[in-house]
Amino acid sequence: MQTATLSNTKQEGLLTLTRTLLRQQTMSSLLQALTQVVQRVNMAEAVTLLLFGNNARVHFYGTDAMHQPIVYEDETLLASGPVHSLRKTASTQVWRGEALHRHYPQLAALDLYPPFTDYCLVPLTGPSGVLGGCEFMRQNGQAFTAEDKKALNELCLLAAVAVEQIQLHENAQLQQSLLRHERDDFRLLVDITNAVISRLDLDELTGEIAKTIHHFFHINAISIVLCDVDKTSEQANVYTTHYIEAHVAEREQSRITLVGTLEEQVMKSGESLLVNVPPAKGQEKVQNALFQQLWPNQVKTLCILPLRFKDKTLGVLKLGKTQPDNFTPANLRVLQQIAERIGIAVDNALAYQEIKSLKEKLQHENLYLTEQINSHNPDFSDIVGRSASMSKVLKQVEIVAKSDCSVLILGETGTGKELIARAIHNLGDRRDKRMVKMNCAAMPAGLMESELFGHEKGAFTGATAQRMGRFELADQGTLFLDEVGEIPLELQPKLLRILQEQEFERVGGSKQISVNVRIIAATNRDLSQMVADKAFRSDLYYRLNVFPIVIPPLRERxxxxxxxxxxxxxxxxxxxxxxxxxxxxxxxxxxxxxxxxxxxxxxxxxxxxxxxxxxxxxxxxxxxxxxxxxxxxxxxxxxxxxxxxxxxxxxxxxxxxxxxxxxxxxxxxxxxxxxxxxxxxxxxxxxxxxxxxxxx
Known part of the structure; x- marks a missing residue:
């Protein structure tokens, strides 16, 4: 056999070899490159990598008889082989095949290595320490000489750099993957929070919870089990939704006795529970009639999570699935966070239900008392109506007032759109600042830009002085754009920009002016049809239509x-x-x-x-x-x-x-x-x- 030294590799160029090894992005491709190098110079027929992992584990990278990658890890048989000594002394080992198998018989049992007559283990050492070792095997009966060991050590110096680089790359990819999962989980939590937190009716809330969980997790059965408000009853209300087909929901409401149930166990312990329920066994304690009817002969996996808010136990979220694949540790962690948010939403809905009940008891038709009550409630003092449609509008006002999102109020002329806009302003965090109004229908198109954004002195004929526009006047407050559908098409891009960036220039000026303004718009026109007719910009429409409120006409209430x-x-x-x-x-x-x-x-x-x-x-x-x-x-x-x-x-x-x-x-x-x-x-x-x- 031809003796190999680094001079052999230098024939093809040390720089080229280095580039080849450093170009590899996986351990399998690095192993393939190393194998090609040693085979080309007749140094060995087979190569494997043994790399140290966490908790005394060793990771093995090799190839099988069909040249397919083999990846294996353990902390017993492989970790106690020749590589074990590298953790203590980073020195090269040379063995004849028979002697190695006598000393380490467990290696043959692993069936990881090809037949070999001679074996050489070279440490892979990097700046951070010993990374593991590289195994070289010969099948021709020639033992590894001192000169061979020197050449292989020099090759493994380059291989160690490549290994460390790949490990850094893999760690970076792992971190990116974890960040992506965290980002996806965060988006999921935001979506679920947005879906449920504004629902104040229990029926609507439980239906939305089921719909959202099914959408993200494809779970068959979703139940919300809520304790009675007085906490002394052993009964609980159950709101259940089952998805027999992909998007076909069957809903039912029922009452159950909590004593002896898994629901009671979770409520008392405050800990989540994951359990498999065999067919026709114990279902009377853990399932409702509809669940038994739909899946009578299948094993069901139940995940029951407590619903708590502050120090109150409100009930449980019960998820049932005929296959357990969705209840992974990662998913369970997210589901627990979802249950926390559902607990907040349920507490809000229960509080709203209680307030609504009290309000109904206090309602009366006495004209004098109605005026007195209104005088103590300036936010809704001029908004009168007890119909379901107006109650829905006022509920929307209360929800959106605390946020800073844009609101689009839709309704016929004379329905009270300005009153709703003022109520939103007065109930929000900007109540101490001014609300500036602009009726776009009453403003000549030629003056609208100046009215909105102001102008500099000399910007146009008649501009004898600098003037602030409505946006500057409304800074830190609210701007109410009445009849926003009348804004000319050519002015809409500038309005869109200030909505997106909160900055603009006055007419005739170049200075960027930054403002913090909440926009409430109103119109009696069909803006969506105007968008279709190219009379209103779609991007501006979507920007204004973040939270639409439709005021019903008087004839409908x-x-x-x-x-x-x-x-x-x-x-x-x-x-x-x-x-x-x-x-x-x-x-x-x-x-x-x-x-x-x-x-x-x-x-x-x-x-x-x-x-x-x-x-x-x-x-x-x-x-x-x-x-x-x-x-x-x-x-x-x-x-x-x-x-x-x-x-x-x-x-x-x-x-x-x-x-x-x-x-x-x-x-x-x-x-x-x-x-x-x-x-x-x-x-x-x-x-x-x-x-x-x-x-x-």
């Missing part, structure tokens, strides 16, 4: 009209220094049937005219002023009186007395005696006085 009429009557009469303390029920009924194309603003105008025309303490609303034709069948008393014959003398007196009895002495108004008799109120009062009728 007629149950709010009586309360609105009372509120507006009191407000307007007080402003006019009038005293009106009664509104006929028929007036409220008729007003509730109107279509109100002008919404609350139109209703307020009608009430203002009625207050102005009222003489006395009872609101006198005359039907003709509404300008809405009513079917005669809607007012049967009017239909009856329309065909009544004219009255005279004593018959007229008796008729007036009879009608006054039927109307309980009410003279004016839609159900009053004057309307039923077909007379003006003043005419009837004059005749009553003349005939000596008191009206009682």
């Amino acid at each position: 007629p149950e709010d009209i009586p309360q609105l009429v009372k509120f507006l009557t009191y407000k307007i009469s007080r402003r006019m220094k009038r005293t009106i303390d009664s509104i006929p029920a028929e007036t409220l009924r008729l007003l509730s049937r109107m279509p109100w194309p002008g919404n609350v603003r139109e209703l307020e105008n009608v009430i203002e005219r009625a207050v102005l025309l009222t003489r006395g303490s009872v609101l006198d609303l005359q039907l003709p002023e509404l300008n809405y034709p009513l079917p005669i069948a809607d007012v049967p008393s009017l239909a009856a009186e329309a065909s009544a014959p004219p009255l005279s003398g004593e018959d007229e007196r008796e008729r007036i007395i009879q009608v006054l009895k039927e109307t309980n002495g009410v003279v004016a108004g839609p159900r009053g005696a004057a309307v039923r008799l077909g007379l003006k109120r003043t005419t009837l009062l004059s005749r009553m006085k003349k005939m000596g009728i008191t009206g009682k």
Whole structure:
């Protein structure tokens, strides 16, 4: 066999060899490169790598008979072989094959090495210490000489550098992978937090929790088990969702007794529990009827996590799956963090439920007390409505007010978009700063840019002085852009930029001005259709539409009209220094049937005219002023009186007395005696006085 020294490698160039080894990015490719080098110079037929790991483990890298990579690790058989001595003394070992197998018989049992006659183990030493060793094996019966050992040691100096480089690269990749997993877990937690934290209704909350967990973890069964509020009951409410198919959910609500269940065990211990449930065994304690019905003959893996907030145990999150692959240690760690956030959301929902119940008990229709309550609640003082649609709007206002995100208020003209905008501002952290309003529909297009961003002196004809725009005026506060759909298309990019970067230049200026402004926009136009028609920029629309709030028109919430009429009557009469303390029920009924194309603003105008025309303490609303034709069948008393014959003398007196009895002495108004008799109120009062009728 030809004797090899570094001169052999120098023939192909030491620099080239170094580059070849350092270019390798995995241990398997480095091993292949080393094998090619030693085989080319007839130094050995086979090469393996033994590298030290943590906790006395040794990592083996080799190739099988088909030249496929072999990776193996242990801390017993391999770690107690020849490499064991390298940890103490980093010196080269040379063995004849038979002697090595007699001394280390366990190596043959591992079946990692090819047949060999001679063996040489060279330490791999780097700046940080001994990394392991490189094994060289011959099959031709020639022993390794001192000169061979010297050449192999020189080669292994380069190999050690390459090994350390690969280890650094692998560690960097591992750290990047861990960071990616942490980032993904963080995004998952943010998504789940955003999905559930704003849900204040328990049904909505539990449904959203199930939907989100199924989306991310593909879990078949999700249950929220909540203790009763009084904590003394042994019963609990169960909100369950099962996914029989990919996205087909079956939901049910039930009550269970906690005694003796796994749920109770988790609530008391505060520790998560992972358990396999065999078919038809003990399911009455751990599952509900729907789960048994859907998966009766399959082993189910249950993961039960406690739901806690501060020092309160609220219940458990119970996850069931027919295959256990989702409940890995990494996933369990994330699920525990999810359970913590669900605990916060459940506590919020329970608190909201309690507050809602208390509020319902305190509601009443007394006009004076309603005004008193409103005077102590300036944030919602002018927003009146108990309908489900308005309650939803006010709930959205409370949710978004504490954030700084953009809000887009959508609704017809006159629905009260500015009132909602002011409520959001007044309930938020910027309440002590100003809210600046700009009606984009009332602003000429040519002046809008200057109004929004201000201008420098001499920027255009008439700009005789520097002027601040609405954005600067609203710095640290809120800017309300009413009728934002009227902003010209050419101005929208500049508005988009300030929304994204919070900086702009005045018209005619070049200085960057930074502001901190919250944007609330409103419009009665269909911005999504405008985007489709290329009349409004899609990127600006998405930037404004972070949190949309849709205000329902008045015709869709007629149950709010009586309360609105009372509120507006009191407000307007007080402003006019009038005293009106009664509104006929028929007036409220008729007003509730109107279509109100002008919404609350139109209703307020009608009430203002009625207050102005009222003489006395009872609101006198005359039907003709509404300008809405009513079917005669809607007012049967009017239909009856329309065909009544004219009255005279004593018959007229008796008729007036009879009608006054039927109307309980009410003279004016839609159900009053004057309307039923077909007379003006003043005419009837004059005749009553003349005939000596008191009206009682």
